[in-house]
Amino acid sequence: MEDLIIARRLRVPVDDAEDGTSGWGEVAARQLDAALLSVGFTCSPALLDRLAALPGEQVIDLGVRVLAAVRRLVGDHVEHNAYFIDFPKNVPDTLEFWVGLLREAMLDPVAAARLQPDILNLLDLPRYGSYQHTYADLLAAHAELIPLASDRVTVLELGGSLRDEARELYFSLAGSEVPLATEDLAALRALAAFCAEDQPEHVPVRENRAVINEVRLAAGQPLLVDTVTDVLRLASACSGGDVTLSTSTRLRSFRRAERRILLAALDTIPATKHGDVLRHREQWKRLGERLHPHEYPQFPRAAQVFDVARGVRTATSFASRVEAALAAGRTEEAVSLLEHTPGALLRRLDHLLRAGGGSAVLEAAERSAAHASGRVLLSLREHLQNRLAPVSRVFTNRHGRAWTTPDTRSPLEEEALNRTLAVLDEEITRRLPDPGELIVDPAVLDVALPLSGKAVAPGLGMLPRGSLSPVDGELLRFFVYWRQAERRTDYDLSALMLDSTYDNPTHISWTSYANDFATYSGDLTEAPDGASEFIDVRLSQATQPIIIPQVDIYAGERFDEAAEAFFGYMIRDAAQEGRPFEARTVRMKSDLRGSGRIALPLVFLRGDDGAWRVKWLHLYLSGHPAFNQVEGNRVTASLLVRSIVERDYLRVGYLVDLLRAKSSGGGHVTYIGLEAPADLPDGARVYTPATLHELIPA
Incomplete structure (x- = not known):
């Protein structure tokens, strides 16, 4: 329960206890804070003060649990080795590497006997696909990381008692509108x-x-x-x-x-x-x-x-009665039925308007808006604003599996669209609370509203699908870690690079180790004790503006079958050196799951101003049962990514504009941002990515 609260809310539950002896608790608290800094976390002043007042032994016990929890959150609880010990330096040319392995195999009588005359199986080559050095060897080969002010430092706040924190989290999740x-x-x-x-x-x-x-x-x-x-x-x-x-x-x-x-x-x-x-x-x-x-x-x-x-008793479902009316062209009857379920009517509004419902449909929608859930209103708002400038339609299920198709629907009348959008804006505004004094971090404005959380696995730095956030470093490094449960499992970290028209693809993977701006850490083909793969991208030298990292299941267990599997990315400056994995440079980390065989977590985009941003995808492709690789899915991946990138998602900035129009400017304080600042007054209402679902009105 303690781990859950720390991971979900970045708050440390501290129960009441007798004050400790002078100095000992304070020393232990400072030691804990120093240990947390090594993995990119720190204690807030309030948390440090509270820990300093506890007995030293209690602080040490709590600190061990807190440090373990945040290390799991960031992915630092495992050893991240790399196939090439000097990565990102001294990575050989792909063909040169394979030729060298083949030469070794031919000179080794035992290995040569395993080679088939007509088939070159990479798994039969000695030294291919498994670590040739220990983790200690890797550490010795790399200089220490040079800390910079731009490294991630995530603040852990002081929480209440474990029971109070658990109750608050419980009511937040239970009352979620999404x-x-x-x-x-x-x-x-x-x-x-x-x-x-x-x-x-x-x-x-x-x-x-x-x-x-x-x-x-x-x-x-x-x-x-x-x-x-x-x-x-x-x-x-x-x-x-x-x-x-x-x-x-x-x-x-x-x-x-x-x-x-x-x-x-x-x-x-x-x-x-x-x-x-x-x-x-x-x-x-x-x-x-x-x-x-x-x-x-x-x-x-x-x-x-x-x-x-x-079948002993007959019953007709509500949905079947509506479908029968629509199939027979009785739109007015369908509208009359749907008015009894306002949410269903609004979900079908586009269809009803195209079916010739006219003003009667709009009037029914206006009446229904006051009785439908806030999530339905916001979802319809997002849908209709994309009908103003149609793009390819993208459909995503609860597992993150997605498919896209051209939008062949007839356009809606602009007058009807604008009328409905105005009704929705008015009703959503009416339901929002008075924020009092509203304080907003500009960085949160491009975060998509969490209208569904099903495909988003919790983790560090996670944002809803469609969110945009800046990338502010010289060196971008993706990583994947997996540990197989029962059978040999081979995951492949790859990156698809495209031009601004989503064409002219190139890639980095186990079949292409490097290009002018990206480098691959080497292929691992099994993970009984865990395996890590990395891809470095030097953003200032990148010649293509669209970079799509992906994880392909080449063989073995699905993401949700493996003992452990997660993906993330780091941002650092090239001069920082350090190991392939440095916890304090991790910006995002999340578990991989789902039944798809190809994971597309996010896409990196370079704008016209030269700045890089990341857009969150949370997508999985079905792929093949085995032998998935980036070359085989580049068309599907590029179509799906383009559909997500070009879609106009409803963002936090939309609700902020409505809240500002409703703000009284006094009384309590409402803060919306990526992280809560330390100087907020007592009683302030705080919305961060962990609690954005609470912004969705009922």
Whole structure:
């Protein structure tokens, strides 16, 4: 729980304790701060003062845990060796390197006997694909890093007690208006159990509701349900399955008390919503076998749910009635139906306008805007502003798997677009709170609003898809680390370089070690004890303005099957020297996951002014079952990246403009930025990337 709070909020929970003896706690606190600086972190003045007042032994114990947590956060908890010991120096030419390995193999009788006459298998060449030196050898070959003021220093703030910090994080995640990432759902489950005595009453996202209902069911508390699907999600969560219901779950048996609670919850759902059962009919049949509804005659409507699943009772889903009306050209009927579910109407607004709904559709949308969720309003706002200047459509699922297609839809009338945008802006403004005195860090204005967090794995420096941030260094270094769980696993770090038209591709990978401005650290083909690969890019010498790092699975375990897998990038000056991996120069690090075989975390772009910026992608390509490499996916990757780069994402700057128009200029302080400054007054409301989802109005 302590690790979770430090990683998610960069706050150190400190419980009350008796004051320590004079000097000893202060000395231990200073030692901890020095150790943290070596990995790019530091204690805030308030945290240092609080630690100095604790017994020295307690500070040491806490410090060991804090240091371990931040090292994991930045990726410094493992040893990052490189295939070429002098990397980025003395990296050989690709062909020269392979010829040298082949020559060695031919001169070695044992190795030569393994070579097949007609096939050159790189894995059969001696010394290829595995470390030829120890990590200690690597350290001895590199000079110490020269610290610079531009190195990352992340401030750890003083937190309250562990229980208070856990409760605050729990209510933040539970009350999120946007769906959470898989890791955040797991964190929510742990927090719900830890904070069992403090349960929120309002949980807007249904997947989050299923996780919390799991804890309520175990405690015998009433469930938060208003649709039959809420109960099915809960049953799946209790069985260790997928609460999104996108994959089937083998449901477990339920105790009699659990069956009674689940059936009682189902019995409260009106029959008009039983049509939702048809979406997951087979799962409902399996659940009926586990709940034995015939044993509970006091819950007749619950029994009807399973009758619908078995086809004994007919029920028409709301969605099917709307689709039937649209298919028959009865747009007015479809609009009339959709007005009962304002969010659904707004999600279909584009389709309804193209179907000839005219002013009636716009008037229904205006009425619905006051009753739909804030996330729906913002999503529609982003969608419509991209209809003003259409670009290729990009579709992304919850795993980050994406595909793109040209936009062949007929354009919307500009008058209807502007009218709807004005309605949305007015309604969103109405829901925003008065920020009082608003203070904004300009660096946060280009961060995309987190309208969904599903594809974004938590980590250091992570921003939502579509966000832009500056790159302010001479040397850009990508890195990937993985450790296989059960079978040989070969990941390949690569970089695709394109011109301003997303053409004329070149690449850096295990098939091309270097060009005029980039260098590869060498290929590792297995990782029983962990393996790291790096790519250096000298930005001032780069001849192509688009650089797309990627991680390809050449063989072995998927990202979510490996024991550990993460990607990140560092920024440093060329004169700093140092090891291939230096924690204090890491700007971003995040776990790799998902079922895709090719990861596209971000893209680096050089603007017309010569400055470099990074745009966040969080994408995965399906790829081939094996032997993925950058040369084989460059067309797909370039199309997808172009779709993301050219899309106009709704950014924090949009909400800031609305907040400024609503600000009273006095009273409390609201701060929005990438990091919270130390001089904010008590009671200030702070929004950073970790809490940006709280900016989304209800």
